[in-house]
Amino acid sequence: MDDIKLLDAVERYIRGEMTPDERLHFEQLRKTNADVDQLVVEHTLFLQQMNRFSEWKKFKTDLQEVHAELAEQGEINSDRPRGRAKVVYLWRKYKRVTAIAASIAGITTIGFTALVWSVAPKAPTSELEMLKRKVDIQEIKSKQLQTDLNHVKDKVNTPVSAPTPAPIEFKSGGTGFLIDAKGLMITNAHIVKNSRNIRVVNARGQQFNAFVVRLDVPRDVAVIKIDDDQFKPPISLPYSIRKSSTDIAEPVFTLGYPRDEIVYGEGYLSARTGFNGDTLSCQISIAANPGNSGGPIFDHNGDVIGILTSKETETEGVVFAVQSKYIYRVLDDLKKSPLYKNMKLPAKSTLNGLEKTQQVKKIQDFVFMVKGD
Amino acid sequence: MKAESSEKALLQGLAQSDKKAIETIYKENFNMIQSLILNNSGSADDAKDIFQETMIVLYERVRSGTFELNCLIKTYVYSVSRRLWLKRLQQMNRYTPSLDGLHETVPVEEEIEEHERMNSEFEMMNKAIGSLGEPCKSLLEAYYLEKKNMQEIARSFGYTNADNAKNQKYKCLMRLKKIFFAQYKNGNGNG
Numbered sequence: 001m002d003d004i005k006l007l008d009a010v011e012r013y014i015r016g017e018m019t020p021d022e023r024l025h026f027e028q029l030r031k032t033n034a035d036v037d038q039l040v041v042e043h044t045l046f047l048q049q050m051n052r053f054s055e056w057k058k059f060k061t062d063l064q065e066v067h068a069e070l071a072e073q074g075e076i077n078s079d080r081p082r083g084r085a086k087v088v089y090l091w092r093k094y095k096r097v098t099a100i101a102a103s104i105a106g107i108t109t110i111g112f113t114a115l116v117w118s119v120a121p122k123a124p125t126s127e128l129e130m131l132k133r134k135v136d137i138q139e140i141k142s143k144q145l146q147t148d149l150n151h152v153k154d155k156v157n158t159p160v161s162a163p164t165p166a167p168i169e170f171k172s173g174g175t176g177f178l179i180d181a182k183g184l185m186i187t188n189a190h191i192v193k194n195s196r197n198i199r200v201v202n203a204r205g206q207q208f209n210a211f212v213v214r215l216d217v218p219r220d221v222a223v224i225k226i227d228d229d230q231f232k233p234p235i236s237l238p239y240s241i242r243k244s245s246t247d248i249a250e251p252v253f254t255l256g257y258p259r260d261e262i263v264y265g266e267g268y269l270s271a272r273t274g275f276n277g278d279t280l281s282c283q284i285s286i287a288a289n290p291g292n293s294g295g296p297i298f299d300h301n302g303d304v305i306g307i308l309t310s311k312e313t314e315t316e317g318v319v320f321a322v323q324s325k326y327i328y329r330v331l332d333d334l335k336k337s338p339l340y341k342n343m344k345l346p347a348k349s350t351l352n353g354l355e356k357t358q359q360v361k362k363i364q365d366f367v368f369m370v371k372g373d
Numbered sequence: 374m375k376a377e378s379s380e381k382a383l384l385q386g387l388a389q390s391d392k393k394a395i396e397t398i399y400k401e402n403f404n405m406i407q408s409l410i411l412n413n414s415g416s417a418d419d420a421k422d423i424f425q426e427t428m429i430v431l432y433e434r435v436r437s438g439t440f441e442l443n444c445l446i447k448t449y450v451y452s453v454s455r456r457l458w459l460k461r462l463q464q465m466n467r468y469t470p471s472l473d474g475l476h477e478t479v480p481v482e483e484e485i486e487e488h489e490r491m492n493s494e495f496e497m498m499n500k501a502i503g504s505l506g507e508p509c510k511s512l513l514e515a516y517y518l519e520k521k522n523m524q525e526i527a528r529s530f531g532y533t534n535a536d537n538a539k540n541q542k543y544k545c546l547m548r549l550k551k552i553f554f555a556q557y558k559n560g561n562g563n564g
Contacts, residue, residue, distance in 0.1 A: 004543045046550055047517075052491075053498045054518040059390055059432055063425045066392070066399050076403040096414065
């Protein structure tokens with residue numbers, strides 16, 4: 001109770017509510033009692049703070065009131081701008097958020113599209129590109145010129161002139177390779193299946209007429225035979241055709257005619273099956289272009305392991321080749337006919353252990369450009 | 374001359390929390406500040422906040438007694454608001470190196486620092502009173518803020534006599550002072 005009375009006295013003293021007598025008495029007490037003095041100092045500070053706090057609070061309330069009144073009177077722009085101003089205001093307020101939201105939406109859309117695109121199965125037809133070549137007019141002309149030249153040479157060499165064949169317009173081109181010494185060749189069925197006239201050109205530019213012996217469209221293998229007097233059959237072939245299947249990652253190379261000259265390409269076997277799990281073929285990572293179709297795929301020993309047929313259009317370097325064992329299937333069928341009963345396939349590669357340049361040098365004479373009309 | 378004297382009168386009015394003076398200053402400056410805030414990625418609410426804080430800075434200044442305004446109230450208000458808004462933007466990590474605005478400014482750094490110090494003290498007091506709970510909060514507010522006398526308080530709070538009310542007030546005050554001085558020392562120790 002004394003404490004309460006004391007505090008009351010202190011408060012009255014600070015506020016100056018004491019009578020002069022009381023005040024004198026209290027100041028006397030302050031001087032003699034340090035505790036009282038301490039209390040006065042402390043409480044003065046507290047009351048000061050309280051007063052300022054009270055003013056601050058009141059002023060804040062006043063401001064709120066003034067704001068509300070002025071807004072009501074229309075003296076200041078009210079909190080909610082109307083009409084276009086509101087749109088502008090909302091835009092300003094949320095433009096950052098809008099921008100961020102828009103970017104997120106954009107990224108999500110692109111990401112989702114990419115995901116859907118990558119996951120969605122694609123139409124197989126659009127993805128495989130047969131690598132036969134369109135032979136252009138310019139080339140035909142140059143070939144024609146060469147043919148003419150050859151015939152002139154022939155005429156000079158042989159007094160008995162042969163009748164000049166009518167010019168043939170070749171529309172498709174590819175590659176083929178010899179499989180026996182008598183002029184049997186393997187190429188892709190899609191190169192020659194619609195052709196009546198077939199001509200093959202060797203690396204030196206010599207042209208020979210050929211005809212289709214057998215077409216196996218499902219396997220995309222064709223056997224053609226050179227039927228030309230000028231063709232000098234080789235004694236033997238440097239390479240053989242591999243019967244066993246190939247291992248993944250085995251280095252391979254190919255020779256073909258994507259242009260008018262023989263072109264070398266190098267790669268590796270990337271999968272044992274072909275497009276969409278096709279067991280007829282295998283996947284090879286190699287640079288191939290239209291014109292490489294029908295070209296032989298060699299392993300490092302120089303054995304033929306397949307026939308290059310197509311590539312995936314969407315991806316560079318994904319090329320498919322008919323496995324070499326299907327060449328044997330086709331040839332086995334062929335052997336049933338009496339004409340080809342005695343056909344002899346090259347038994348053993350002579351290229352084993354040679355340097356690649358040497359291998360290619362020996363092989364290139366047996367790889368031909370195949371043209372069909 | 375006339376304008377200058379009317380500005381002085383306005384400030385004097387503000388020092389006495391004269392509502393008319395507050396209204397006049399409010400009316401003459403609010404729209405300018407609102408457009409400043411709105412043009413610099415703020416909302417109408419932000420504008421109100423910033424402007425009222427500016428008014429408090431001005432109020433504190435004129436209350437301090439040592440304040441002498443060497444420019445127009447408009448310029449001063451604009452400078453303070455601009456500085457406060459810049460600070461707010463920085464706190465929100467949305468620093469814009471320069472605020473759009475064509476008005477001239479005066480340096481107000483010291484005022485704002487002082488204002489922030491006082492503001493934190495007031496917030497401290499506000500928190501201390503808020504943490505007391507009822508009936509202490511209302512009782513103390515009635516006595517110290519609304520300056521009611523004990524008889525009035527006893528009546529409105531339902532105490533049988535003023536002494537009972539005084540008794541209760543004393544207990545509440547002791548609690549408040551304890552909290553306040555603890556925070557006060559803490560705050561001063563920290564800062």
